[in-house]
Amino acid sequence: xxxxxxxxxxxxxxxxxxxxxxxxxxxxxxxxxxxxxxxxxxxxxxxxxxxxxxxxxxxxxxxxxxxxxxxxxxxxxxxxxxxxxxxxxxxxxxxxxxxxxxxxxxxxxxxxxxxxxxxxxxxxxxxxxxxxxxxxxxxxxxxxxxxxxxxxxxxxxxxxxxxxxxxxxxxxxxxxxxxxxxxxxxxxxxxxxxxxxxxxxxxxxxxxxxxxxxxxxxxxxxxxxxxxxxxxxxxxxxxxxxxxxxxxxxxxxxxxxxxxxxxxxxxxxxxxxxxxxxxxxxxxxxxxxxxxxxxxxxxxxxxxxxx
Amino acid sequence: xxxxxxxxxxxxxxxxxxxxxxxxxxxxxxxxxxxxxxxxxxxxxxxxxxxxxxxxxxxxxxxxxxxxxxxxxxxxxxxxxxxxxxxxxxxxxxxxxxxxxxxxxxxxxxxxxxxxxxxxxxxxxxxxxxxxxxxxxxxxxxxxxxxxxxxxxxxxxxxxxxxxxxxxxxxxxxxxxxxxxxxxxxxxxxxxxxxxxxxxxxxxxxxxxxxxxxxxxxxxxxxxxxxxxxxxxxxxxxxxxxxxxxxxxxxxxxxxxxxxxxxxxxxxxxxxxxxxxxxxxxxxxxxxxxxxxxxxxxxxxxxxxxx
Numbered sequence: 001x002x003x004x005x006x007x008x009x010x011x012x013x014x015x016x017x018x019x020x021x022x023x024x025x026x027x028x029x030x031x032x033x034x035x036x037x038x039x040x041x042x043x044x045x046x047x048x049x050x051x052x053x054x055x056x057x058x059x060x061x062x063x064x065x066x067x068x069x070x071x072x073x074x075x076x077x078x079x080x081x082x083x084x085x086x087x088x089x090x091x092x093x094x095x096x097x098x099x100x101x102x103x104x105x106x107x108x109x110x111x112x113x114x115x116x117x118x119x120x121x122x123x124x125x126x127x128x129x130x131x132x133x134x135x136x137x138x139x140x141x142x143x144x145x146x147x148x149x150x151x152x153x154x155x156x157x158x159x160x161x162x163x164x165x166x167x168x169x170x171x172x173x174x175x176x177x178x179x180x181x182x183x184x185x186x187x188x189x190x191x192x193x194x195x196x197x198x199x200x201x202x203x204x205x206x207x208x209x210x211x212x213x214x215x216x217x218x219x220x221x222x223x224x225x226x227x228x229x230x231x232x233x234x235x236x237x238x239x240x241x242x243x244x245x246x247x248x249x250x251x252x253x254x255x256x257x258x259x260x261x262x263x264x265x266x267x268x269x270x271x272x273x274x275x276x277x278x279x280x281x282x283x284x285x286x287x288x289x290x291x292x293x294x295x296x297x298x299x300x301x302x303x304x305x306x307x
Numbered sequence: 308x309x310x311x312x313x314x315x316x317x318x319x320x321x322x323x324x325x326x327x328x329x330x331x332x333x334x335x336x337x338x339x340x341x342x343x344x345x346x347x348x349x350x351x352x353x354x355x356x357x358x359x360x361x362x363x364x365x366x367x368x369x370x371x372x373x374x375x376x377x378x379x380x381x382x383x384x385x386x387x388x389x390x391x392x393x394x395x396x397x398x399x400x401x402x403x404x405x406x407x408x409x410x411x412x413x414x415x416x417x418x419x420x421x422x423x424x425x426x427x428x429x430x431x432x433x434x435x436x437x438x439x440x441x442x443x444x445x446x447x448x449x450x451x452x453x454x455x456x457x458x459x460x461x462x463x464x465x466x467x468x469x470x471x472x473x474x475x476x477x478x479x480x481x482x483x484x485x486x487x488x489x490x491x492x493x494x495x496x497x498x499x500x501x502x503x504x505x506x507x508x509x510x511x512x513x514x515x516x517x518x519x520x521x522x523x524x525x526x527x528x529x530x531x532x533x534x535x536x537x538x539x540x541x542x543x544x545x546x547x548x549x550x551x552x553x554x555x556x557x558x559x560x561x562x563x564x565x566x567x568x569x570x571x572x573x574x575x576x577x578x579x580x581x582x583x584x585x586x587x588x589x590x591x592x593x594x595x596x597x598x599x600x601x602x603x604x605x606x607x608x609x610x611x612x613x614x
Contacts, residue, residue, distance in 0.1 A: 008483070064525075113506045113529075113537075115522040144483075145518060162514035170477045176315070176451075199420045204467065205549025206513045207542070211452060211468035215422040222420075230420075235514070242512025 001054040001299070002047055003289040005282075006061035007120055008033045008144070011042070014283070015050050018299075020290035022283055024050070032060040039067040040093035054298055055094070056289040058102040059120030062087075072106035072117060076155040079126045079288075083295035102292060107159045116159050121147045124257050126288030128280065129154060132255070138248065139255040142236075142262040144169075148245040158248075162239040165262075171210065172228055180217035182225040188265060192226035196233020197240075197269050206238045236269045253278050308361040308606070309354055310596035312589075313368035314427055315340045315451070318349070321590070322357050325606075327597035329590055331357070339367040346374040347400035361605055362401070363596040365409040366427030369394075379413035379424060383462040386433045386595075390602035409599060414466045423466050428454045431564050433595030435587065436461060439562070445555065446562040449543075449569040451476075455552040465555075469546040472569075478517065479535055487524040489532040495572060499533035503540020504547075504576050513545045543576045560585050 003014045009031035015024040030042050039061065047055070062070035070087045082103060089099040104119030121141045128139060129151070137151040144165040150157045171177055195216075199209050213231050216222040222230055253276040256266055263279055270277040293299050310321045316338035322331040337349050346368065354362070369377035377394045389410060396406040411426030428448045435446060436458070444458040451472040457464045478484055502523075506516050520538050523529040529537055560583040563573055570586055577584040600606050 111506075111509050113502060113519045113523050114509070115526050115528070116518065117522055117525065146514075160511065160515050161518040162512070163517045164514050166482060167514065167517075170481055174477055174481055175473060195420060199418075202418045202421070203550075203554075205469070205545055207453075207469035207471050207474065207546050208467055208550055210470045210474075211423065212420045215424055216420050218424065219422050221422070238512055239514050243510075243515055247510075 001056065001290065001293060002050055002052050003123075003286045004043065004047075004055065004057045004061070005059050005120055005123065005285045006057055006066075007031055007059040011046060012282070012285075013046050013050075014286040014289075015047075015052065016286055016290055020287060022286050032063065032066050037067075040091050044093055053097050054293060055097055055099045056086075056102060056293055056298075057089075057099065058123035058285065058289060062101040062104060063119055066101075068101060070101045070103045072104045073122075075105060075107040075159065076157050077105055078155050079129050079291060080295055082122055082126060083292045086292060086296055098298070100293075100296070100298065102289065105156055105159065109158070116161050118147050118149075118159055118161070120285070121149070121159075122156065123288040123292065124282070124284040125149060125151070125156060126291050127284030127286070128255055128257065128288070130287055130291055131280075136252060137255060138245065138252045139257060140266065141257045142266050143258065146239060148243070150245070150248055160243065160245045162243065164235045164239045168232055168235050171213075171231060177210070177213045177227070177231065180214060180224060181227040181231075182223075186228060188232070188268075189226045189229035190268070192222055192229040193233035193265060193268065194272055195222070196230040196235075197237035197272050198233075199230075200234050200237025200241055206234075206242070209234055209238070232265060233269065236265060237273075240269055240273055240275065252276075255280060257284055258282060308363065308597065308600060309357055309359050310430075310593045311350065311354075311362065311364045311368070312366050312427055312430065312592045313364055313373075314338055314366040318353060319589070319592075320353050320357075321593040321596075322354075322359065323593055323597055327594060329593050339370065339373050344374075347398050351400055360404050361600060362404055362406045363393075363409060363600055363605075364396075364406065365430035365592065365596060369408040369411060370426055373408075375408060377408045377410045379411045380429075382412060382414040382466065383464050384412055385462050386436050386598060387602055389429055389433060390599045393599060393603055405605065407600075407603070407605065409596065412463055412466065416465070423468050425454050425456075425466055425468070427592070428456070428466075429463065430595040430599065431589070431591040432456060432458070432463060433598050434591030434593070435562055435564065435595070437594055437598055438587075443559060444562060445552065445559045446564060447573065448564045449573050450565065453546060455550070457552070457555055467550065467552045469550065471542045471546045475539060475542050478520075478538060484517070484520045484534070484538065487521060487531060488534040488538075489530075493535060495539070495575075496533045496536035497575070499529055499536040500540035500572065500575065501579055502529070503537040503542075504544035504579050505540075506537075507541050507544025507548055513541075513549070516541055516545070539572060540576065543572060544580075547576055547580055547582065559583075562587060564591055565589060 085103040139149045141147040146162040392410040446456045448454040453469040
């Protein structure tokens, strides 16, 4: 089968063997917000060489801006619920194949304007659910919009987004702070990053702490090449400390799921804050999609007749 | 005399009579970061019709990016300290005039990376110091970078910046959230603004709350034309609630100093949060510059010989 994690800015495709192991993969920058709505053509280009009859799609491809809008499944929810809500696509471009979209998950907190959502991460979490027991688990999936998820009894209980990655990019590229930073130095400067985390622990909110990027540059406390790392530490520190999930996660090991580029700073920040962490890579998405397809009965010989 | 409040993005010039009252004023978009360093020529264009022999400049014009870098005065500091640190400019463009730059103020908190600074606001605060007694006062000067200042015994004791205005602009114009907002509707929608403030009071940090702009649009809880006001309420709510100055300000009436466009939402937010507020307009800058000039002895008949 083929699994496609198709987000806002990029697409990752995995080819799995019958046992669910990844045998090939590719990545392309043609995300859902890249400008085209010719999703079938884009997909065809990416997986032309793979003839597998089942294709499972997850991520923003199931959003209002995507191929077909698939309603969210609401928390608390299980792998079985998500599998049952998978939606087939009628795609003439793929006459002999069966295409399915995995629904996103919605969490409705009791507070006003307290709804939260994810699309794509639920598939990675379905992979995680294959690995963990039925006690409480906390997962962190860092990114443009980081997701924090509480799992218990094999259910996704609640989820919280932090716009850490997007805010970093806005401030790194477009703000008055950006003027002080070295232009293209995005290597992690560990001492500056740790200073940023420590700043996040001090009194004063994020809106105030952000200005210390400017004053640390102004006073020479940090060099221009260090300021982006300091900003990153500040934002990730606030993500880890400021939040209701931090309360709920206390005493738990956090399952950290993401790309190597994000695992490095998040692992470092968690260790610095004495948060126990277990690292998983992004291939959990493939494992999760395989488990969903199995639950939905799509891995039988006759699956491509079932939609 | 002439007072020029010359910031990053704009310049405001006031002409005062001998009693310190504003008799004329103008505003131009030629801020310090507007691209030119021909500051004398820009100033000449703005005040050509005003022949007054004394010109006092405040704001980013005294920064590294400005006309002449004037070192900061450190907290705690008084009007007399600031007056004593005013720096004359040698400006051949103005042969028969005397030009002075007011220094900014720097606050050095005991915590690492805890320095804060302002340029321009100190002149408004010198105006406020003419009006208040020697007990503790808290001032809020909202803007691109809002300043919160603690005054006691007639001294500026400490100051804190919140990057509220800049973050609003970044998120309003350049973020994924901006895609959901009505394009040019910047009128304040009061119910949405108040929802934003209330969201800021709930558990979870700013990085999490920002995402509720998206989900409130997605679920239809707010209309596209309301989302910018909701975002504004969220950010101003965090500025008012999250901060060490909120602790220090508890039980005090806040002196709110700013342009009418900012006074409206800030007054509304403070009333909603039961923070007592007293409003001052931006002409405090002229009053403050006049007081500084008087303290420095620049209002004698012979002042233009003193530099």
